[in-house]
Amino acid sequence: MQRHYYHFIPLLLLLPGLPAVAQDDARLPSDVIAIIEKVNDQWQRTHPDHGNAFWHTAAYHTGNMEAYFATGKEKYRSYSEAWAEKNEWKGAPSSDKSQWKYTYGETDDFVLFGDWQICFQTYADLYMQQPNEQKIARAREVMEYQMSTPNNDYWWWADGLYMVMPVMTKLHKATGSDLYLQKLHEYFSYAKNLMYDSESGLFYRDAKYIYPKHKTKQGSKDFWARGNGWVFAALAKVLSDLPQNDAHRAEYIQVFQFMAKALKNAQQPEGYWTRSILEATQAPGYETSGTAFFTYGFLWGINHGLLERSEYETVTEKAWAYLTKIALQPDGQIGYIQPIGERADQHTVSAATTADFGVGAFLLAASEMLRFMKESQAQANIKASGR
Numbered sequence: 001m002q003r004h005y006y007h008f009i010p011l012l013l014l015l016p017g018l019p020a021v022a023q024d025d026a027r028l029p030s031d032v033i034a035i036i037e038k039v040n041d042q043w044q045r046t047h048p049d050h051g052n053a054f055w056h057t058a059a060y061h062t063g064n065m066e067a068y069f070a071t072g073k074e075k076y077r078s079y080s081e082a083w084a085e086k087n088e089w090k091g092a093p094s095s096d097k098s099q100w101k102y103t104y105g106e107t108d109d110f111v112l113f114g115d116w117q118i119c120f121q122t123y124a125d126l127y128m129q130q131p132n133e134q135k136i137a138r139a140r141e142v143m144e145y146q147m148s149t150p151n152n153d154y155w156w157w158a159d160g161l162y163m164v165m166p167v168m169t170k171l172h173k174a175t176g177s178d179l180y181l182q183k184l185h186e187y188f189s190y191a192k193n194l195m196y197d198s199e200s201g202l203f204y205r206d207a208k209y210i211y212p213k214h215k216t217k218q219g220s221k222d223f224w225a226r227g228n229g230w231v232f233a234a235l236a237k238v239l240s241d242l243p244q245n246d247a248h249r250a251e252y253i254q255v256f257q258f259m260a261k262a263l264k265n266a267q268q269p270e271g272y273w274t275r276s277i278l279e280a281t282q283a284p285g286y287e288t289s290g291t292a293f294f295t296y297g298f299l300w301g302i303n304h305g306l307l308e309r310s311e312y313e314t315v316t317e318k319a320w321a322y323l324t325k326i327a328l329q330p331d332g333q334i335g336y337i338q339p340i341g342e343r344a345d346q347h348t349v350s351a352a353t354t355a356d357f358g359v360g361a362f363l364l365a366a367s368e369m370l371r372f373m374k375e376s377q378a379q380a381n382i383k384a385s386g387r
Contacts, residue, residue, distance in 0.1 A: 229293025
């Protein structure tokens with residue numbers, strides 16, 4: 001896919017209320033690389049033992065692999081490969097297909113549940129770097145069995161779109177099978193019909209939260225930030241790998257652009273999004289995981305010419321300022337990550353609340369910012385040389 005980059009004007013200089021040091025932050029590719037290293041090295045240093053293949057650990061690895069692609073640092077790829085090997089390149093390990101389930105479950109037989117399938121994204125990335133059929137053998141077994149069933153309701157919660165939509169496009173690239181793209185749209189259509197609110201351009205978390213069945217304390221629609229972050233980031237990742245001539249590409253782009261407009265209008269002055277996107281009083285205060293996913297999506301959209309720089313550049317600048325000046329702690333830890341849960345108003349969030357999936361989201365945003373800044377610097381050098 002052809003990328004479209006633009007010069008990143010340091011509007012951080014002009015934003016009222018930001019710390020003075022913000023004007024010196026991450027204006028060069030080297031600054032962004034330093035931030036990626038500070039965050040990711042701290043995480044890997046403090047987490048030497050690899051976890052299982054369930055969603056929250058696997059979500060970190062999707063960000064770690066983007067950090068590898070953006071920086072070329074082999075130790076990041078090796079860290080994910082060691083995790084994949086520890087988990088034998090599997091998600092949920094049950095071998096009895098008659099017992100495979102896809103409602104919520106954390107045990108070995110929930111093989112068809114998307115929270116156990118997100119690991120296949122990283123396995124496919126590792127396969128594309130160093131091909132070995134073992135790396136995607138289980139992914140293919142699981143997904144091809146799933147696609148052989150008549151069911152289409154596998155993605156019944158918003159998070160599931162990030163968990164599995166990119167798996168479908170990555171395995172399409174790895175195998176050449178168009179069935180992955182056909183089923184991608186079939187499953188997405190079910191999820192969209194269930195959870196997408198066309199009036200707002202946002203997604204409900206799942207059927208339990210659809211208005212008016214569920215309302216905020218103020219009686220309005222309740223759109224969870226991280227839930228929509230999963231969807232927004234999923235669409236960016238899918239569009240990165242989706243063939244240009246895919247029959248449904250325009251639909252994915254339309255949803256992505258509608259979400260972008262809704263999210264832009266809901267951003268807080270300090271650059272973050274509250275946990276209930278359209279009702280800040282439902283769960284007020286900083287939140288990093290949703291904000292990081294949104295930042296990644298906005299930057300990806302600008303980088304690829306799907307979002308207008310003139311309309312969205314300030315959004316990314318404000319969000320990046322929040323991520324690097326408030327969420328990022330002096331020791332490299334990422335704070336203000338809402339803990340695991342499905343409600344906007346769940347849990348207390350503070351500078352000390354961190355989590356693997358939120359670090360992964362931060363790395364996605366930082367990696368996309370690095371790509372943006374590298375091209376911005378290259379274009380500035382060309383302009384300065386008079387060529």
